[in-house]
Amino acid sequence: MPSGGPGAAGPPWSSGVRRRADGEVEVAGVTAAALAAEHGTPAYVLDEADFRARARAYREAFEAAFAEVGAGLDVYYAGKALLTIGVARWARSEGLRVDTASGGELAVALRAGVPGSEIGLHGNNKSDEEILTALDTGVGRIIVDSLAEVERVADLADRRGVVAPVMVRVTTGVHAGGHEYISTAHEDQKFGLSVAPAPDGGTSPALVALEAVVDRASLHLLGIHSHIGSQILDPSGFEAAARVVLQLRADLARRTGALVEEVDLGGGYGIAYLPGEETLEPGPVARDVAAAVAAVCAELGTALPRFSVEPGRAIVGPAGLTLYTVGTVKPVTVADDDGEFTRLYVSVDGGMSDNIRPALYGADYHAEVVGRASDAAPVLARVVGKHCESGDIVVHQVMLPGDVRAGDLLAVAATGAYGRSMASNYNGLTRPPVVAVADGASRVLVRRETLDDLLALDQG
Template sequence: MAVWSQSVARADDGALAVGGCDARALAAEHGTPLYVVDEADFRARARGFREHFAAAFARHGAQCDVFYASKALLSSQIASWVLDEGLGVDVASGGELALALRGGVPGGRITLHGNNKSDAELIRALEVGVGRIVVDSMTEIEVLGALAAAAGVVAPVLVRVTTGVHAGGHEHIATSHEDQKFGLSLATGAALDALRAVHVSPRLELRGIHTHIGSQILSVDAFKDSAERMLRLRADFAVETGYEMPEVDLGGGYAIAYTPESESMDVERASRAIADVVAQGVEAAGAGWPHISIEPGRAIAGPAGMTLYTVGVTKDVALDGGGSRQYVAVDGGMSDNMRTITYGAEYTAALANRHSGAPPVLSRVVGKHCESGDIVVRDVDLPSDIARGDLLAVPATGAYGRVMASNYNSVLRPAVVAVRDGRSRVLIRRDTMADLLDWDVPL
């Protein structure tokens, strides 16, 4: 059950349990659709990144910090878990910053990202002493310098570099090619110009450089190429200015498995390979070691989560060329999982409330929305006797499910609950009809 969190098991009657909690009891108490996060699994993955990367870089006498990319899944309680496990937190908006602070994360342990930060977001970051502000444009460098001057502080800055290394499973999650919105180009010299501008600014402290090359990356080769280019840029800047930037952030993007047939990146093996690559790059550049940091998000949150649905309508649909497909409609859909329709993402599903001896048939799990593309799982074998009222569980939905959820068709967004040691508690409450009506302004 590699796609499921570590505590998932089946009882003798076939019902799924996670974190010691029966799926049927979770659905009865909290309703469906329901995002379920295995707290122990989440914490173990966060801790694993910290420990493996620390050990891998310690072999070279170097340090590596881990910052949780909170855009994957965030609440104040999750922020506190991350802090407990020794990680910092990456945020990409004022809202994410507020949640991290509410969870007790000190400003100095937070990195603020974003390609178009507002003045209010930057001012708040300066007020709470955010440890690193990743600048994304020459405009932002000018604005941040002025805001820091007005506040009477010096802002710690990383410059986001577009290295030209292409990686990621879909064009919308590959973030280091030239023709996209993030970063400053290494190839055109824009990155070097930005470094110069930050370095001479009296209100900006140039802490280092940052890159993020994409998501769902399986090959360490992409990280190798990116790290080599970043370290060369750092060395060239040191030759030009005499200043050796103390930090290099290599971003995240570590792949997870969404189906039994797919692969995930082995964190321990990746940490050693990346540390060795950076060591080679440092030696080749002839510079001292920087402090390295990485930013996993999906690889921590994704496998720790699942979504529970209640089945409504089922029907068999004839296929062109013969045969049929069982359509299984559930009480959620694209409003709680946008990744299938947005990225063509593949998932799997399993009957969660009972054992079935019925033969499996080719099935498609669809949602309740007024869209033909409202598909949760495109192709999966499910029992032919699946029926209204059954529970379905879709694994590996901990990342980018709730945070991308919408109220399309005025559907209410699901709750997020944490499970551990046979108990559940709410992390993010379910929308209510009262919420929906409160947002509406009547004539």
């Protein structure tokens, strides 16, 4: 979003963000100043129309591409990115199902009115209570993550007198994603069961678990699940993982006669966080993956299963921004191998408690002054928070107007995913509200926490 000129912003901002001729920035027709005046700062701001358009684009692109090769497909919104009652309702109204990763997320989806049959439950360490809630509410798929969990789900289903629909999560050995911590298909991590042979050359853990599900009368083997990572910009990883999973499906059928009916290819589709970055568009990746799975099934001589995918960040990430108020502005002289230079430290009224990703992953974001125009020459700046941590960085490096000052409104783009869902009360800060904006009006989806909320939990 060029600081100087009016007009639509473009990536990494949502489609409803534009800078007016007077320099103010608005989201879906509501100015940043109006949002700050009504809701305070910091605040998470969601462009509802942008969220809906991205959800629709993923559903339509993947449904069309897989229909072309003769396969059905469901799109699950990955709630871990951001799940509120309102967001879950948006997703469902656009034809998406909802994927959850805990009892809490499951409760939100159910409260939003999402039928249990349209919900998936993930988790590498589900409690008995979470599993029983899934069984009692008719959750459509429980993704089991270990051999021990196969037995636990089976025993709890026996207790309830029901048959549990399960998918087995496997690790394909395909490594993808923007950081080691969010690359989830390599073997040395906590998720899933490896498709690689056991160390003694025996049956792979994934195949052992799949056969164990087939052997339990209280379990229905719905399918196989794979998730290879997050912030993926190269679709070849999805194609490689799909080949591994479909081969595993064929191997299981040869050994047991059970050809599973569904394969989930996970999510992790990348987005633009900085101006000029590319995003993974749903149309091309859907067509590439659909063609790949059709070719693999033809090679293996197996019928195409029903597929599912789980975009989260790709839908809600670009739809959101975080609005802050600038406080202290401090020039700092920095020395490196090329000599000395000045970096402007711009402190805002939030920080790592509302966006932990820069501190946790070194994630990059883009920020702009959004409450006014400025003709001042841009200077190198670092946007930081108010926490007692030197690593409390919101934006590592960005060019801001040289006259940035206390009281300015600052927006950070593409924070819709994982900002609120990973937020904390570090240093006793209260979590910001989630504010939806559409058609020139705003409304609160999740209210701002108060000090009374914090103190209400403290029993003294």
